[in-house]
Amino acid sequence: MNKVFLKKRISRRIEKGHLWIFGNEIDHTETSLQPGELAEVFTHDKKFIGKGYVNPSSQIVVRLLTYNREEEINDSFFIQRILKCWEFRKKLGYIENCRLVFGEADMLPQLIVDKFNDYFVIQTLALGIDRWKPAIVKALHEIFAPKGIYERNDVPVRELEGLPQLKGFLSKPFNPRILIHENGLRFRVDLENGQKTGYFLDQQDNRRRICHIVKGAEVLGAFCYTGAFEVHAAYYGARSVVGLDISETAIQTARENAALNGLSANCHFDTANAFDVLKKWSKEGRRFDVVMLDPPAFTKSRETLQNAVTGYKEINLRGIKLTKPGGFLVTSSCTNLIRPEVFLEILNKAASDAGRRLRQVTFQSQSGDHPIVWSMENTHYLKFLIAEVE
Numbered sequence: 197m198n199k200v201f202l203k204k205r206i207s208r209r210i211e212k213g214h215l216w217i218f219g220n221e222i223d224h225t226e227t228s229l230q231p232g233e234l235a236e237v238f239t240h241d242k243k244f245i246g247k248g249y250v251n252p253s254s255q256i257v258v259r260l261l262t263y264n265r266e267e268e269i270n271d272s273f274f275i276q277r278i279l280k281c282w283e284f285r286k287k288l289g290y291i292e293n294c295r296l297v298f299g300e301a302d303m304l305p306q307l308i309v310d311k312f313n314d315y316f317v318i319q320t321l322a323l324g325i326d327r328w329k330p331a332i333v334k335a336l337h338e339i340f341a342p343k344g345i346y347e348r349n350d351v352p353v354r355e356l357e358g359l360p361q362l363k364g365f366l367s368k369p370f371n372p373r374i375l376i377h378e379n380g381l382r383f384r385v386d387l388e389n390g391q392k393t394g395y396f397l398d399q400q401d402n403r404r405r406i407c408h409i410v411k412g413a414e415v416l417g418a419f420c421y422t423g424a425f426e427v428h429a430a431y432y433g434a435r436s437v438v439g440l441d442i443s444e445t446a447i448q449t450a451r452e453n454a455a456l457n458g459l460s461a462n463c464h465f466d467t468a469n470a471f472d473v474l475k476k477w478s479k480e481g482r483r484f485d486v487v488m489l490d491p492p493a494f495t496k497s498r499e500t501l502q503n504a505v506t507g508y509k510e511i512n513l514r515g516i517k518l519t520k521p522g523g524f525l526v527t528s529s530c531t532n533l534i535r536p537e538v539f540l541e542i543l544n545k546a547a548s549d550a551g552r553r554l555r556q557v558t559f560q561s562q563s564g565d566h567p568i569v570w571s572m573e574n575t576h577y578l579k580f581l582i583a584e585v586e
Contacts, residue, residue, distance in 0.1 A: 213571030217258035249324020259305035344370035398562035413485035423450030532577035
């Protein structure tokens with residue numbers, strides 16, 4: 197196995213638990229690195245740190261898989277690692293639907309596996325882990341005997357690793373429009389064409405947190421996607437719910453989800469640009485008891501970070517203006533580059549510009565099946581706030 201030696205000033209960062217090693221952090225290698233191969237990583241003074249897969253064409257040249265020099269990386273390794281992931285989720289109560297593997301947080305860098313009852317969706321986002329895709333599929337079959345496995349590798353980040361974008365079945369073909377249960381409700385999930393892996397499991401705990409504030413309320417949901425928050429609001433007793441999303445396909449599914457749960461009478465969904473509609477309604481003086489904002493990530497790079505800050509401030513400013521005094525703002529950010537303290541500062545400025553004051557009810561992150569590892573900042577990405585608007 198090839199050996200990679202780090203520069204002196206870099207070693208401690210890796211020893212403290214970070215799994216990524218960038219090209220400019222490597223002092224030298226024993227032989228030239230080959231894409232996808234495994235390599236051992238050492239400090240400048242030849243102390244073993246760990247081993248992982250490499251891609252010399254990527255900015256992140258090495259991603260660590262283990263700190264144990266005796267642990268072999270083979271098919272059995274992936275079976276045992278995925279079993280460990282499953283045991284962790286079961287202990288937390290995530291059994292039917294969960295993020296089974298959350299990449300770096302589960303010591304399986306750039307591997308995403310989402311479990312939707314008996315169906316699984318896989319993303320292998322780096323060259324090194326993509327080489328082990330057959331072993332990962334084999335492990336899922338051995339542990340779960342699933343009804344189906346689908347690959348959602350239609351994401352641009354793969355191109356940075358020299359990988360093509362693709363999607364398709366990794367098992368016998370099945371109908372990818374499946375039905376799941378969450379919090380006593382039923383939802384249609386499109387594994388083939390839905391956003392990300394088809395459904396946002398990271399908000400499943402947060403959707404329960406709105407149960408008390410929506411009772412008897414007029415609720416607005418912007419960027420509603422397939423209506424998960426909105427259907428929950430109706431289920432928890434909202435008097436009326438309006439959901440907005442720019443995708444007609446998403447809106448059609450949202451209407452289907454409302455119908456699946458017998459909630460069509462007080463759930464209304466419209467295809468619209470949420471930015472434009474919220475601005476228009478604010479000028480018209482419309483007000484809601486609860487305003488829910490769940491926008492997509494406004495940036496994936498530091499170069500456009502300020503644009504994201506501006507976008508989050510603008511959408512929350514409009515949301516706050518649309519909230520009745522004593523009503524509630526429910527707002528999220530899934531941009532990992534926006535740190536929690538920055539998000540709260542954005543909201544504080546938006547409230548100030550609106551001439552309103554926010555009283556925090558709860559400030560959470562993603563659900564527990566997406567664990568956070570403090571040494572890996574990218575594992576802490578979701579911010580979720582409920583605040584009273586005075």
